[in-house]
Amino acid sequence: MNPVEQARQDALSLFKELGLPNKCNEDWKYTDVSRLEGLLDIGGVGADVHSEGLGMVDLDAYRMVFANGVFDAAQSNLPDAVEIVSLAALEASVSGEESKALAKLFHVSGNEPLVNGLTALNAAIASDGAAVCLADNSVLDKPLYILHVSNQNNAIRHGLMLGENAQAQVIEHFISVGEENALSNCVTAVILKNGASLEHSRLQQEGKKQAHVARVEVKQFRDSSYTFHGIELGASLSRTDLVVSLSEPGASCELNGLFVLDGRQHVDHHTRIDHQAPHCVSRENYRTVLDGRSHGVFNGKVVVHKGAIKTDSSQSNGNLLLSNHAQIDTKPELEIYNDDVKCAHGATVGQLDDKQLFYLRSRGICEEAAQELLVFAFADEILAAMSNQVVRSYVEKAAFAKLPHASDLDGLMG
Amino acid sequence: MASNEEIQEQLGKREYEAGFVTDIESDTLPPGLNEDVIRHISAIKQEPEWMLNWRLEAYRHWLTMKEPTWAAVDYTPTDYQAISYYSAPKSKDDGPESLDEVDPKLLETYEKLGIPLREQEFLAGVTNVAVDAVFDSVSVATTFKSKLTEAGVIFCPISEAIRDYPELVKQYLGSVVPQKDNFFAALNCAVFTDGSFVYIPKGVRCPMELSTYFRINALNTGQFERTLIIADEGAYVSYLEGCTAPMRDENQLHAAVVELVILDDAEIKYATVQNWYPGDENGVGGIYNFVTKRADCRGDRAKVSWTQVETGSAITWKYPSCILQGDESVGKFFSVAVTTNCQQADTGTKMIHLGKNTKSTIISKGISAGRAQQSYRGLVRMGKNAENARNYTQCDSLLLGDACGAHTFPYVEVKNATATLEHEATTSKIGDEQLFYCQQRGLSEEDAVNMIVNGFCKDVFDELPMEFAVEANRLIEISLEGSVG
Helix, strand or coil: CCHHHHHHHHHHHHHHHHCCCCCCCHHHCCCCCHHHHHHCCCCCCCCCCCCCCCCCCCCCCEEEEEECCEECHHHCECCCCCEEEEHHHHHHHCCHHHHHHHHHHHCCCCCCCCCCHHHHHHHHHCCECEEEEECCCCECCCCEEEEEEECCCEEEEEEEEECCCCEEEEEEEEEECCCCCCEEEEEEEEEECCCCEEEEEEEEECCCCCEEEEEEEEEECCCCEEEEEEEECCCCEEEEEEEEEECCCCCEEEEEEEEEECCCCEEEEEEEEEECCCCCEEEEEEEEEECCCCEEEEEEEEEECCCCCCEEEEEEEEEEECCCCCEEEEEEEEEECCCCEEEEEEEEEECCCHHHHHHHHHCCCCHHHHHHHHHHHHHHHHHCCCCCHHHHHHHHHHHHHCCCCHHHHHHHHC | CCCHHHHHHHHHHHHHHHCCCCCCCCCCCCCCCCHHHHHHHHHHCCCCHHHHHHHHHHHHHHHCCCCCCCCCCCCCCCCCCCCCCCCCCCCCCCCCCCHHHCCHHHHHHHHHHCCCHHHHHHHHCCHHHHHHHHHHHHHHHHHHHHHHHHHCCEEEEHHHHHHHCHHHHHHHCCCCCCCCCCHHHHHHHHHCCECEEEEECCCCECCCCECHHHHHHCCCCCCCEEEEEEECCCCEEEEEEECCCCCCCCCCEECCEEEEEECCCCEEEEEEEECCCCCCCCCCCCCEEEEEEEEEECCCCCEEEEEEEECCCCEEEECCEEEECCCCCEEEEEEEEEECCCCEEEECCEEEECCCCCEEEEEEEEEEECCCEEEEEEEEEECCCCCCCEEEEEEEEEEECCCCEEEEEEEEEECCCCCEEEEEEEEEECCHHHHHHHHHCCCCHHHHHHHHHHHHHHHHHCCCCHHHHHHHHHHHHHHHCCCCC
16 A cells, blocks of 8 residues: 555544544534535545536636546646646555655644544545646746535545745635535645745635535744635535644744625634744634624634744624624633743624714615625725735625625626 | 642641541541442431432433543542542540641741731631631621621531421532533532521622631532532622632542522622632642532623632633523633643633623633643633624743743634634743843842733733732742742
């Protein structure tokens, strides 16, 4: 058995040992995944699903399209000079030492933070993914746009490795066609070498019955910087575990998240930032807009390890409840084992400001439109951190379309 | 503070004694817990049948429960069969004969707190004097008692209340913290030996702060206290528990339960200064303090405030909570927790908003020094019907020394769109600039730190009655001595 197969086999045994997470586990207190029981098998991979004309079509980017978890070369457009390949192809071609290196991408340890049965299952069964390896001092001249289109259960695993001082922008976009009750299980592993910098966006826009579970794992070395934008608009059940370790001095990360939910949607983000080295900076900003009977969960944990002096960490979480049936559970956690730190977090739950509403209404804007405008402004603060304007305006439109009176506002928004 | 050997010695002594103490009339029951022990306790207290059954029910349920392990504290589990569940009053040859035999460190602390000699002896448990002290206080107590009776206030040991006011006790005991609430509460229900009972009748404003009396009342209180305070419609009482001087106490485990019942328009202010023996510099010895405190605002416009200053105990596990059932009821929680050396504290509060227009405020200040670990664990829950509920939470931690830890685990659960909640937390050390500023103006480093710490705790100390605030201030200075620089 080659090392990759071995790693996948080990992951499968780990999954069998861990099983699906349940509510007895503190990390899964608010999210019930028992309904995923029947959705774990990825079955007939690659059943045809059309991806033409879907996603952000006017984005000037390198494209990688995965249809039900299988790389679709015909729809993709990749640079020649840079090493971006399909993981399945890579797995088939490597041998010897390279195979050992690749096996690391499939290695799952039950002791790592937030690792659960679903993470292990992904390593065991993932059918494909993007394998990106940027050489030292190289800059990806256009963003890499990874589009996932699905209509059945799928499992995908991406590995992004940026060499010293390399720079890239990666956008992951998840959509589904049809109204299937299916599960997407996605893992993205990121390694940022000294001085590397990555802007990583994840836009989850799957169908109303879809379930989505994801893990993003980031390991940062000296002076590297990582920016994450997690946008949750779709799926009925979505859970993302985001684990960032700042392992060498000077590393910094910025995590932004936005949920716009309605109906019976349930979205849960668990983030964990490990400050393992001195002089690292972390910023986190999450906002949720909850309507209907939706349920938002945010758990942001910052761990400052012994010796991580001069840590600077701040976190803020704002929640807007638009309906009396919506629910938010938030827990900003700090765990600090060191005195020379500056850490802060804040969380708010509330409604729209009457004064602001009055201001808009006194200028002739109807109540619904005024409300919508304020909600939009609240949400857009997160999107303002996106550097790519095409992506930002796509997300803005998609988020905006979820608001109940969006049409009243079209005129105002221009 | 009592040295390790002293405690060891005392523990050894107790086990030895236990060998031949079997008579229920004597001071101490043999170690171990079973239904007979509970029957004995109940018999000693001359309790009615229903009380005994209530205890047994709790005990039977306790047997099926597991000790919780979710708190961020690390300790060797207690052997519940090695504890003696009834040992009051403390046997007379247990304590030192005179102050000369008391640990000089303990005396030094008393001196700094400015506690009169007489009281020092009392607190240190010097046996000859303790009797005197009781004598003294009995007379004092009587004067208090007549004043309270005049106002209609009932204030007595809970075992007395069970005999004299069974109807009141039956109605309220266990109605806030049920027998099966949690592991430690169930244990307490089964074996509690003493505590206080307070009933403030309708419309009565308790004529005095129930504090001085409690000091005396607390004498020889066992390790399982049970306090029940009921403020009937429109009543008001301010209650102070504990004392600022370190208590010399041999008990390893304290599992107390405090229940507050607040009816329409009533208000209870409950303040605690907890300074049990924290163990020595290496974390040997010290009290395990596992307390369940809960207030139930049953009536509309009921108000409750918990103020706590926690400096003692090796392990603290304590979450004074407020259930805001009545419309427009208000819950407040103010806390200063100081952990030094190897102390561990996992403390915080729960605010459960059920009624309309309910309000809660949480101010928690944690100071961690040496190798201590401290956690704030809180929950703010706004139920579906908690229209316009409002919460403000602020929890700040101050770190002194690079080996200590401070953690925050605030749970926020909101199910109502009109609820408003703000939560803020910061963790930092004392800024070099702040220290420099003070030192530049001629303060020594230690004074500067004290000043900054006092400023940090001010929001909470402002809530304490004046004399207590002064003592609490000094107490914190003493606790932090030597952990600076």
